[in-house]
Amino acid sequence: MKLRFAPSPTGYLHVGNARQAVANFLFARRHGGKFLLRIDDTDVARSKPEYEDAIRKDLAWLGLDWDEEARQSSRMERYAAAIDKLKASGRLYPCFETEYELNAKREMRIRAGKAPIYDRAMLKLTPDQRARAEANGKTPHWRFKLTDGSRKWQDLVMDDCSVKLTAISDPVLIRADGTILYTLASVVDDLEMGITHIVRGEDHVTNTGVQIDIAEALGAKPDRFTFAHLPLLLDSDGGKLSKRFDALGLKSLRQDGIEPMSIVSYLARVGTSDDPEVMTMEEAIAAYEISHVSKSAARFDMRQLLALNRKALHNLPFSVAKEHLPAEATEEFWNAVRGNVDLTAEIPHWWDVTQGTIIPPSQPEDREFLQQALETLPAEPWGETTWQDWTTALKEKSGRKGKTLFMPLRLALTGEDNGPELHVLLGLMGHARTMSRLQDAIGA
Numbered sequence: 322m323k324l325r326f327a328p329s330p331t332g333y334l335h336v337g338n339a340r341q342a343v344a345n346f347l348f349a350r351r352h353g354g355k356f357l358l359r360i361d362d363t364d365v366a367r368s369k370p371e372y373e374d375a376i377r378k379d380l381a382w383l384g385l386d387w388d389e390e391a392r393q394s395s396r397m398e399r400y401a402a403a404i405d406k407l408k409a410s411g412r413l414y415p416c417f418e419t420e421y422e423l424n425a426k427r428e429m430r431i432r433a434g435k436a437p438i439y440d441r442a443m444l445k446l447t448p449d450q451r452a453r454a455e456a457n458g459k460t461p462h463w464r465f466k467l468t469d470g471s472r473k474w475q476d477l478v479m480d481d482c483s484v485k486l487t488a489i490s491d492p493v494l495i496r497a498d499g500t501i502l503y504t505l506a507s508v509v510d511d512l513e514m515g516i517t518h519i520v521r522g523e524d525h526v527t528n529t530g531v532q533i534d535i536a537e538a539l540g541a542k543p544d545r546f547t548f549a550h551l552p553l554l555l556d557s558d559g560g561k562l563s564k565r566f567d568a569l570g571l572k573s574l575r576q577d578g579i580e581p582m583s584i585v586s587y588l589a590r591v592g593t594s595d596d597p598e599v600m601t602m603e604e605a606i607a608a609y610e611i612s613h614v615s616k617s618a619a620r621f622d623m624r625q626l627l628a629l630n631r632k633a634l635h636n637l638p639f640s641v642a643k644e645h646l647p648a649e650a651t652e653e654f655w656n657a658v659r660g661n662v663d664l665t666a667e668i669p670h671w672w673d674v675t676q677g678t679i680i681p682p683s684q685p686e687d688r689e690f691l692q693q694a695l696e697t698l699p700a701e702p703w704g705e706t707t708w709q710d711w712t713t714a715l716k717e718k719s720g721r722k723g724k725t726l727f728m729p730l731r732l733a734l735t736g737e738d739n740g741p742e743l744h745v746l747l748g749l750m751g752h753a754r755t756m757s758r759l760q761d762a763i764g765a
């Protein structure tokens with residue numbers, strides 16, 4: 322078994338693309354198969370090395386390691402051999418229409434109430450006419466002659482699929498400038514690289530009908546590939562994601578402080594019948610069932626991802642969390658805050674709370690209470706019972722209890738109305754900082 326993730330390096334990966342990468346990777350690993358990364362860079366004008374590097378970086382960050390890597394731009398001689406074969410069997414035919422002529426034909430068909438598909442006029446070209454066109458300096462583009470029928474397959478997600486080839490224009494496989502199209506390159510690669518399962522977005526369903534037809538014309542058996550088309554992932558408003566707008570890009574999620582396993586766990590489960598939960602990679606592989614993927618489009622839900630990320634951070638051991646922490650941070654600090662951050666980007670705030678400075682909110686109505694807090698603050702040395710001793714004394718002095726006792730303290734000491742346990746924070750803050758926080762709050 323061998324699967325591939327085949328992005329075009331025309332932008333940064335977004336969560337939609339990543340969903341496919343995750344599905345291919347987990348499915349391959351679950352069944353002991355190989356996972357190939359193929360850079361589909363036939364679109365020379367839009368492909369850029371910086372995007373290619375970013376794709377590798379994003380996949381490596383997610384932990385989706387690949388066994389092999391290939392790039393379409395370095396396989397031109399393989400495509401040339403396939404082109405020769407298709408020309409020899411008469412399945413690839415030259416077309417001399419200009420873009421302008423094709424548009425005019427399309428409009429005429431629409432006006433006549435016909436489907437705007439290519440009329441195959443160039444199939445009727447005589448050798449003489451062809452020679453004349455070439456003598457006039459015209460270079461053809463080449464179309465693949467589709468078979469007259471439907472292509473059917475049993476999809477692992479969409480179940481019974483059928484593409485009516487008679488309702489589609491014969492696809493152009495070679496442009497007039499000689500560049501070849503992804504439609505051909507992808508089939509040649511999938512065949513020659515021994516791909517067994519093609520898992521990709523629903524946007525490729527029609528393509529699949531065409532590609533099965535091309536694969537057969539190149540000598541493949543009809544059931545050579547098993548397909549799975551996963552519905553597209555939409556943004557929270559139901560809009561399309563695009564590589565070009567950096568919408569929900571992996572790069573920005575990484576910069577925001579989302580843990581890679583939160584994303585993998587989320588993408589393994591979004592749009593499936595299984596509930597999202599934080600998993601290790603081993604757990605995600607063992608639990609992956611492609612048949613649980615739903616047929617309808619899924620929406621990306623940031624709140625769900627953040628909830629998973631919160632759990633992932635909560636479980637992150639200090640040794641791994643270290644890379645997100647200030648150099649001087651201790652395990653005690655991490656243990657105190659890890660249950661209270663959705664994003665690693667929030668960690669510096671808690672570092673400032675325990676080791677740096679904060680701006681306390683003004684609490685004029687609690688000034689007297691905070692003064693009492695300052696007066697009852699136990700002197701050093703501090704120990705296990707300091708928090709208990711302090712709040713018991715403060716309770717007696719102020720007559721307050723519960724929220725009215727704890728909330729003004731929390732606000733004065735941390736600047737936030739929720740967060741890690743105060744008794745833990747107190748130990749990390751120390752006597753001098755606690756005292757000056759209370760003084761600042763009283764003066765604020």
Ligand SMILES: Nc1ncnc2c1ncn2[C@@H]1O[C@H](COP(=O)(O)OP(=O)(O)OP(=O)(O)O)[C@@H](O)[C@H]1O
Nearest residue numbers: 327328329331337338341521522552553554562564
């Ligand atoms: N919103 C999406 N949800 C799920 N899968 C997607 C989404 N958009 C693209 N894909 C899938 O991502 C994989 C990589 O495709 P590709 O690199 O062509 O991405 P793309 O975003 O469609 O690119 P482009 O914007 O350049 O057309 C394909 O399997 C494609 O079907």
